[in-house]
Amino acid sequence: MIERGHVPVLLNEVLEHLDSAREGTYIDGTIGLAGHAVEILKRNPRAALIGLDVDELALDRVKETLKPYADRVRLYQADFRYLPDLDFDFSEVRGLLLDLGLSSFQLDSPERGFSFNQEGPLDMRMDLRNKTTAFKIVDSYSEPKLAHLFQEYGELRQAKRLAREIVARRKVRKFETTVDLRQVIEQVCHWIPQKGKVHPAAKVFQALRIEVNQELRGLGEFLETMAARVPAGARFVVISFHSLEDRIVKRTFARLGGGAEAPALMRLLTRKPVRPTDEEIIANSRSKPAKLRAAEKI
Known part of the structure; x- marks a missing residue:
């Protein structure tokens, strides 16, 4: 169950671009209060989840939220940038999600x-x-x-x-x-x-x-490293909330799409960023600046 008061941004768009109905492992590198993660696990009994977050207080809450799916979940208190260092078989990864915004829990805690x-x-x-x-x-x-x-x-x-x-x-x-x-x-x-x-x-x-x-440190490098580690068909979905992060994601996905300097590792799934609908913004005003970009390993 998603924690009361927490509304995952662009939920349906995230599930669609992750193609999260497939069997395999999904990584939520910024799990927060697990709004997206819960829906992946609930809708797909063949999905396993790796969740990371640097916020210890949020992870304590997430453990309770994900109890019904505990046998399919591994949680780490770590910055997503350290994900490549984990002792983990990346060949089973089907999707990687980064929601780079703050959670309601963080914003609403004075x-x-x-x-x-x-x-x-x-x-x-x-x-x-x-x-x-x-x-x-x-x-x-x-x-x-x-x-x-x-x-x-x-x-x-x-x-x-x-x-x-x-x-x-x-x-x-x-x-x-x-x-x-x-x-x-x-x-x-x-x-x-x-x-x-x-x-x-x-x-x-x-x-x-x-x-x-240090939110911008190593974001592009992380996406490039992970693109080299995951198998073909794995999808990356990144939600950013300000132009600085979005610019890094856009340029990194463009580089991974190939060109004169290097062969393509990924294909873009979103030529332009996906934005919340008017209905979502009315229901959750904090979603307004969100931009979703997605790419698939080839």
Whole structure:
């Protein structure tokens, strides 16, 4: 049973592009609260599942969720990038799923510090073993480094101005909470709520979260490594939630599709990203930025 309050994004599209009715092993590299994984196992009694996540708290919940399928499931607390290092026979893999978004559990837990709408510590760690927190970055990065971070990972127009203000203010009072930071962002960016306009704090929090968790590190290399390891017919499905990740996935799948430099390893299943329907966005507003891309090993 999927945990109450958690809605898997693009569920039917994921199952379709994974072709998840086939017998074999499916890997969920970012299992979260197992919304997609449960449906794969429930609908296909011949499916086995390998699930990975760096979030220990989420994995504790997932173990309960997947109890009915325990004989077909193996779970690991690990970053999906370490999947190639696992002692595992990749010849049985039929599909690999990466849902690169945050789970409702993470967003709705103020103590994790992911949401600027709730007051909590400036943490943002997916893996609580990680020593780097958002507070540490905001409190110690130089003005140029903060500006680069907000511009590169948050695509924030006022990146330099915000970095300057943060450095000036932290000399007087440290930024302890998400609300402390949000208030400064709103002041610097002259935020006035408007329908359809993205809150600048969303961009800054995205940038900090990417930096804390090193979310972009090795994504393309991981997909290329796995493409060489899995058998023909195995499918990759990746859901991204911001343009930086989507760009990496798009370019990696294009490279794996072959060209002048190397023969093709995969064929694209999605020429353009698959987006949520209007109905899904109404039912689950957090799905709005999702983009799904898929490819198949040849």
